[in-house]
Amino acid sequence: MATTTEGAETGGLEFHPMDQFIVSPLFGESGSVAWYTITNATFWMALAVLATFALLVLGSARRSVVPGRMQSVAELAYGFIHKMVEDICGKEGLKFFPYIMTLFMFIVMANFLGLIPTAFTPTSHFSVTVVLALAVFITVTVVGFVKNGAAFLSLFWVSSAPLALRPVLAIIELISYFVRPVSHSIRLAGNVMAGHAVIKVFAGFAAIAVISPVSVVAITAMYGLEVLVAFIQAYVFTILTCVYLKDALHPAH
Amino acid sequence: MATVTTSDGLAEAASTPGMPQLNFDHWGNQIFWLILALIATYLILSRVALPRIGAVLAERQGTITNDIAAAEDLKVKAKEAEAAYDKALIDARAEAQQIVAQAKANMQADLDAEMAKADAEIAAQVAESEKAIAEIRAGAMENVQAVAKDTAEALVAALGGTADATTVDAAVDARMKG
Numbered sequence: 546m547a548t549t550t551e552g553a554e555t556g557g558l559e560f561h562p563m564d565q566f567i568v569s570p571l572f573g574e575s576g577s578v579a580w581y582t583i584t585n586a587t588f589w590m591a592l593a594v595l596a597t598f599a600l601l602v603l604g605s606a607r608r609s610v611v612p613g614r615m616q617s618v619a620e621l622a623y624g625f626i627h628k629m630v631e632d633i634c635g636k637e638g639l640k641f642f643p644y645i646m647t648l649f650m651f652i653v654m655a656n657f658l659g660l661i662p663t664a665f666t667p668t669s670h671f672s673v674t675v676v677l678a679l680a681v682f683i684t685v686t687v688v689g690f691v692k693n694g695a696a697f698l699s700l701f702w703v704s705s706a707p708l709a710l711r712p713v714l715a716i717i718e719l720i721s722y723f724v725r726p727v728s729h730s731i732r733l734a735g736n737v738m739a740g741h742a743v744i745k746v747f748a749g750f751a752a753i754a755v756i757s758p759v760s761v762v763a764i765t766a767m768y769g770l771e772v773l774v775a776f777i778q779a780y781v782f783t784i785l786t787c788v789y790l791k792d793a794l795h796p797a798h
Numbered sequence: 799m800a801t802v803t804t805s806d807g808l809a810e811a812a813s814t815p816g817m818p819q820l821n822f823d824h825w826g827n828q829i830f831w832l833i834l835a836l837i838a839t840y841l842i843l844s845r846v847a848l849p850r851i852g853a854v855l856a857e858r859q860g861t862i863t864n865d866i867a868a869a870e871d872l873k874v875k876a877k878e879a880e881a882a883y884d885k886a887l888i889d890a891r892a893e894a895q896q897i898v899a900q901a902k903a904n905m906q907a908d909l910d911a912e913m914a915k916a917d918a919e920i921a922a923q924v925a926e927s928e929k930a931i932a933e934i935r936a937g938a939m940e941n942v943q944a945v946a947k948d949t950a951e952a953l954v955a956a957l958g959g960t961a962d963a964t965t966v967d968a969a970v971d972a973r974m975k976g
Contacts (some may be wrong), residue, residue, distance in 0.1 A: 568824040580826035590835040601847035608854050623851045643844040651839050672825040673832050
């Protein structure tokens with residue numbers, strides 16, 4: 546592991562919890578990374594795409610009326626997101642089902658693949674989550690104005706509040722609207738990154754023989770928690786996307 | 799990372815003290831590959847996976863609905879068959895009763911006809927017999943007349959008279975009528 550790099554300086558205890566997030570080229574020696582370079586990020590994103598393909602396309606290849614194991618999981622994922630979109634956004638939200646399913650499958654696959662030891666986790670990077678969140682933000686804003694025209698602005702004008710309060714609320718609503726992509730992206734990357742970093746910190750303590758059993762137990766416990774977080778964060782990201790989309794489709798409070 | 803060699807790791811660490819996430823030199827690379835990955839995922843899902851899974855789910859729903867409808871159909875058919883059977887039974891019973899009644903009526907008619915015929919025969923025989931009796935009676939009367947005439951003639955002859963046959967006959971006839 547990368548923790549062996551600057552060994553002697555602090556007498557055996559080495560913490561490089563963030564090294565696992567370094568983007569480096571997959572081929573070649575140079576440390577420079579151009580936009581087209583095939584990096585470890587490329588590799589693990591491609592794996593996420595392949596895993597999605599394997600589960601949803603190969604899993605459902607037989608089209609059995611009585612599903613097998615893989616097809617059951619694929620149908621479960623389909624039904625899970627389909628129901629979420631329908632429940633939150635209504636029938637007209639189903640147009641965006643493939644889009645939301647894409648977000649969910651990519652995030653959940655990247656999260657779980659990132660739990661493989663020595664793996665790189667694309668979703669731990671703000672560059673990735675910011676793009677995902679901005680895509681949602683722009684989609685929601687465009688859909689809101691296209692569907693409702695200027696009436697979309699009623700999202701910021703709380704008609705149920707007293708008239709005197711409405712301008713104040715409008716400012717708050719406006720700020721909260723523009724903070725959405727920030728919180729949306731930092732929540733995902735922050736959770737994933739924090740968990741992975743904490744595991745690495747515990748792993749650093751394992752160098753001390755007395756503490757190492759505690760460290761192994763702690764890593765195991767954290768890993769279990771991370772498995773949960775990997776799914777929950779994908780779920781949270783998806784459900785928030787649905788909620789934002791609902792605002793665009795039905796802006797009235 | 800296993801792939802991070804010493805020189806690489808040092809170079810990266812030097813360029814990003816703290817979080818590699820905030821090394822904006824790498825953002826372009828990640829964003830490019832992310833967009834590619836998302837487009838690939840979207841195409842896979844929207845072109846192949848989602849329509850297929852949706853079709854499988856719809857087909858299953860259709861199969862279940864059809865099976866339930868078929869079961870409902872069969873149930874209705876079974877009820878109809880039962881009703882038809884019951885009806886046939888009732889019809890057969892009614893027909894049997896009708897046949898019995900008809901047979902009874904036929905027999906009664908035959909019987910009546912035979913009785914009437916027998917009555918008519920009996921009546922004819924009675925009439926014939928009466929006629930015969932009447933003939934016999936008429937014959938007897940005639941015989942009695944002849945005997946009376948003969949007797950009267952014999953009596954007249956015995957008493958010493960000359961019996962005129964026509965006179966005696968007239969006298970006997972007058973007497974018999976009276």
